[in-house]
Amino acid sequence: MNRNDNDLPEFIDRFKQALKKVFYEQHDINQLSLERGLPPHIWEGIMDTVPLAVAVPKEYGGRGCVVKECLSLLAAASYESLPLSLTFGINIALFLEPVAKYANDEVKGPIFRDFLEKQCMGGLMITEPDFGSDALNMKTFYQEIDGKYVVKGRKHWQGLTGQATYWLVAARKALENGELARDVDFFITDNELPHQHIKVESLYSNLGLYMIPYGLNTVDVTVPKNQQLKPESTGIKMMLDILHRSRMQFPGMGMGFIKRMLDEAQFHCENRIVGTGNLLKLDAVQHQLSRIQTAYTICSAMCYRSSHISGIGLNVAAEGLEANSMKALITDLMQESAQLCLQVSGANGYKISHIAGRGIVDSRPFQIFEGSNEMLYTQIAEIIAKQMKRQKEANLFNFLSQFKQTERAAPHFKKELNFVIGDNITQRKMIDLGKIIAKLISAQYVLDIRDKGFNKELTVNSLHNTRLDIAHLVSNFSLDTRATLVKEYKENSEWSGMF
Structure with missing residues (x-):
């Protein structure tokens, strides 16, 4: 499905027509938006237009990872459904583009083929229960054992939890002294393979964005060396x-x-x-x-x-x-x-x-x-x-x-x-x-x-x-004035006692 440099409007129009069909002609988007997730046949109707081709390189059959095309797709999706647009945003920016830029060439082909032909999805695992924005102190770690990498830890609030086939998992190297390295590495996992399957411990009842499943995951996987992303300098700069x-x-x-x-x-x-x-x-x-x-x-x-x-x-x-x-x-x-x-x-x-x-x-x-x-x-x-x-x-x-x-x-x-x-x-x-x-x-x-x-x-x-x-x-x-927290606010603050 190699892109034609002049066919972006036609590509986006086909996508919009697919959304119109599944959200308005076949179903009521206002009712669908109240349900958790989307039924498989609705996903199929949307993904048949191969929207994620925008984030697959040309040499692998995609449209070339052109930012203008990616943003155009996200905009077309968010006009009808913000959760749908976020789903594509996760796939594009947090999986497909990093794989296109940093993954080994020998693993790219099968992954991109799955996205183009099998409607697969992918996401990114960084956030941990005890370390949200403080990603550099994450406790998920990896070790090299028998020529492969064993990655263990817990991750949560990943969009597409339990739905994505592929994941990029962030981890720190376990050192001989028991500490974890300061740098961060990323590993591709495939949920279809037993030794790479990431277990979903629980799904969260997220407020809004019902289409997207979020939850708590336990990571205990073994991946081959070629599924580690290769940074241009350090893992932190890659992140x-x-x-x-x-x-x-x-x-x-x-x-x-x-x-x-x-x-x-x-x-x-x-x-x-x-x-x-x-x-x-x-x-x-x-x-x-x-x-x-x-x-x-x-x-x-x-x-x-x-x-x-x-x-x-x-x-x-x-x-x-x-x-x-x-x-x-x-x-x-x-x-x-x-x-x-x-x-x-x-x-x-x-x-x-x-x-x-x-x-x-x-x-x-x-x-x-x-x-x-x-x-x-x-x-x-x-x-x-x-x-x-x-x-x-x-x-x-x-x-x-x-x-x-x-x-x-x-x-x-x-x-x-x-x-x-x-x-x-x-x-x-x-x-x-x-x-x-x-x-x-x-x-x-x-x-x-x-x-x-x-x-x-x-x-x-x-x-x-x-x-x-x-x-x-x-x-x-x-302004120089500023209000601060009154920790003992209950003292002399009950209005009914003022009579």
Whole structure:
């Protein structure tokens, strides 16, 4: 199924038609979304279009791992179903692309053939019950025994638990002194083989994303040496390359989802009559819909940027600033768009069977997994603060106006950014600083697509709303007061005793 460079629209259209058939003509997607998992015949109807061919190299019969194609597929899926898009995102960014880039050539062929011909799926196992974002302290380990690798440990919250055939399992080498090596290695496992089967201990009752099974897994497998991924330098840098590339593909999942929220909200407001006019006559509603349009514009700009900088031919291990900015900001915008769509939809939106109500629940974990947004915003701020200190520049505008990722956007926000960030910043203010930086980076993406011919009105409104956001964050940043936890809060805090 080698791709034709000009047939992407046709490929995506076939995929969309398949979704229309299974979700609307044969079944009701609103009811399917309330059930755990999808029936096999529905998966078959979707996978018959071979959507994951976008992440298989040409030499193995795929479409070539082109970022634009991967993001286009994710967007088409998320317009109808965010869980479906995440399913493809897991397969593409957390399995197929790492295998294409880092696996031994002798194991690639059978794996890619299974994806193209047998509708197989794959996922990534990093997170452990006692070590979530602290991946470098994972306890899953491996040893070489009789020329093979034995991998043991426990993993949880892996999307597609019990459903994926193939897994990439992260582990640390067991040393002779009983300690575990600092570096991380990855191993391909095949659940169809007895010695490589990963046991599912339990499935979680995840809130939302019902289509995707999550759970607790026990890893006790033996794999041949050629199923170990081969890093370009260290395993940690390989892991960062994989995770950063994945975060740069979040805009693909956000694209269709935000467009759906916008279309649903605008349609409702145009057709909902209040008094002598529709909801769009209300200024506050106009503002709310402009916020969703701003999210749509920023997401479009992120997709354009990601298509140029996140291909598997590039190493993005050192691109944490842009990867974290994309992931954190777009997932915040996804949640905001769903909340706004529900708000203008009124009581009908407050149903799990309604696209907005379901959208709130399904988009919420995106702000948590693959690095919680608070952690990512903090990392963004730390990157900038360190560089400012290195250059001995205390003024935020002065630095950002000369920084590559923000130099075009900074002059548009000089009034808001012209302040000294100071020393010994609290973590909560570091988070605010990270949000400011992420919004400024995205504003530069918007300026870039404006120059390529993107809708001028949308870009103007996007920059206006971004200015409001940055001004709000800066005002918070400049306040000296802060509330802290009162541990003994029950003392003198019972209102009924005040009489």
